[in-house]
Amino acid sequence: MTDHTRKGAAAISTTERQPTPAPIAKGGNPSEGRGRRRASWAPARWAYSFYGVAATGAVIGQTWVALEHLPWPPAVPLAVRVLAVLPFALCLELLAMALAAMADERMRLGERAYGFRTFSAVVAVVAVGIQVVGHWPVLYWSSVFGVLSGSAYALWLLHAAARRRDALRAMGKLADTAPAYGLWRRVRHPIWTARAADLAREGHTDADTGAWRPLGLYESLRAAELMMRDEKRRPAVAHAVEKVVRADQWDMRMAEIAVHTLDLDRLAAELAARVDYQAWADRLAPAITAPVLPPTPQDTDSPAAPNPASTEAAPEQPHQPPTPHDPDTHREAEPDPEPRPDPHDHNDHDEEQDDDQDDDEEFDADNDAALAPDLVPLLPAARAARDELLGEGSTVSRDALAHRLRRNGTAIRNNRVSELLNALRREEASLNAAHSKVPA
Structure with a gap:
């Protein structure tokens, strides 16, 4: 309730002349100066x-x-x-x-x-x-x-x-009156308005002067909104803190003691006070920033546009007729014939091994290029898991491969397992195609 409203209430409800409310010192009772009114005409x-x-x-x-x-x-x-x-x-x-x-x-x-x-x-x-x-x-x-x-x-x-x-x-035994929030706001948001009225009557003490004053209309509405939002968020944080406290204790009885002794709401409030919102904003900024597209091959292969300044600065050359083509002097250079391999240098078995090794290396390079950079180190583990499943006579599916990888100590999500499985299938298809090219 503002000072003007206090004066009006005093004029309606009393006929005595009352002094101006004095400021309240820090640590004092805020209600000591609430009932004091300024002298005014009393109807x-x-x-x-x-x-x-x-x-x-x-x-x-x-x-x-x-x-x-x-x-x-x-x-x-x-x-x-x-x-x-x-x-x-x-x-x-x-x-x-x-x-x-x-x-x-x-x-x-x-x-x-x-x-x-x-x-x-x-x-x-x-x-x-x-x-x-x-x-x-x-x-x-x-x-x-x-x-x-x-x-x-x-x-x-x-x-x-x-x-x-x-x-x-x-005497401080009755709260001050709340601001007029209006019938429409009270009907649409009864809980919000009631909380705002309580906060307005409660008021607050200024940290600098130590004087008590009630909250205004929009101050109380904003304070009630923040309080209700905090009441919804803090239990969730406290529940998560409880889980962490229980997980840190190996003994269940010690975990119960820790949970019931610690003030989880206070821990939640301390965590909320230490949040670095600037760092979180920097961390999440790429999610709302438009990605920069790489240049396309057409852009890189296209010739550079001529510089108008250099074109204007270059002197004009006189027109010269083209020289006639002389077949003797201007003969196109023919490519040198490729050297044929010597059949006495390598035997047939070595050639087959070299072909297989070249195919394997070519496939590994292709698969490494097709896979994401973070999945390339997991490809050997996926191959080992596939070989174990084939040795047991099981079907190499996504779930089976994911279960075997996790059992072998490799933590990976199911959607990333799908990429590894596709890479293994492309590897198998390439190996089969490479062996089919070798004559029996």
Whole structure:
């Protein structure tokens, strides 16, 4: 609640001039200065005037009913009758307010004062009933005196309740009023608005000056949003921390002791405070950055564009006719014939081994080029796993190959196993094709 709102609330609820709220020192009670109000004009004085008029009219109505319905002897003059009835009429009309004032005093001390409040309400109902029934069937007088009696009592209750709230707020026993969030926001977001209202009434203490002040409308809404978001995220972090703490303990009993002793919420808060968001942003930046495409072969093979500056700077050469073609002097160089291998240098068996070795080397180079760089070191392990499966008579499938690799100590995901399996199948197909070229 802002200072302007505090002044308005003070003007409506009290008639006393109150000092300006003083700043609250660090470590003090923030509620000590909440109820202090700045001096301002109090419209409550109009309430006193109206209450006096309504109470006077109610006493007149009670006296009139007594004069008409009581059996007075003819010898008793009218003035004596009025003086005899007036004290009882005043007592009946003012007793309800007196009981309400006593109840208000006890409620300021923290009591509920149910007895005083019940007794006051019963007396007020009796007084209003006498006014209505005593002036019946004249509807005008019945309604006028009944409304005057009931409104005087209701106004007294409202005024006393407002002053009691101010007194309780000054003592720190009642929270300040929350900002006006609007009906539409309260209907659409009831929980969010309720949390914001609680935070606004709670307020905060300035770290620099040590003065307490309530939160404004948008400050409280933002604070409630952050708190609700943190309440949703922190249990998940605490649950993950619990799993890590349990995993670090080999003894289950020690793990239970550690989990129940440590404040997991506090650990979650400490982790959230130490997060380096700048480093995470740098780490995740490539995910939202457009990739740079490599140049295509057409771009690399195309001739470079001529430089306009060099073209303009070069002197113009005179046109020369082409020289005639002389077949004797300008004969195209024919390629030298390739040397034939000497059949006496190698035997047939060595040639077959060389061909097989060349095919294997060519396939390994192709497979290494086709595979991702991080899968090339895993290719020997995949070949060994494939040979083990074939030796056992099992089918070389993706799941079987992944299970055998993991059993042999190679950790890999299933989608990467598919790439290794395709490489092994291409290797087998290439080997079969290479052997089919060798004559039997």
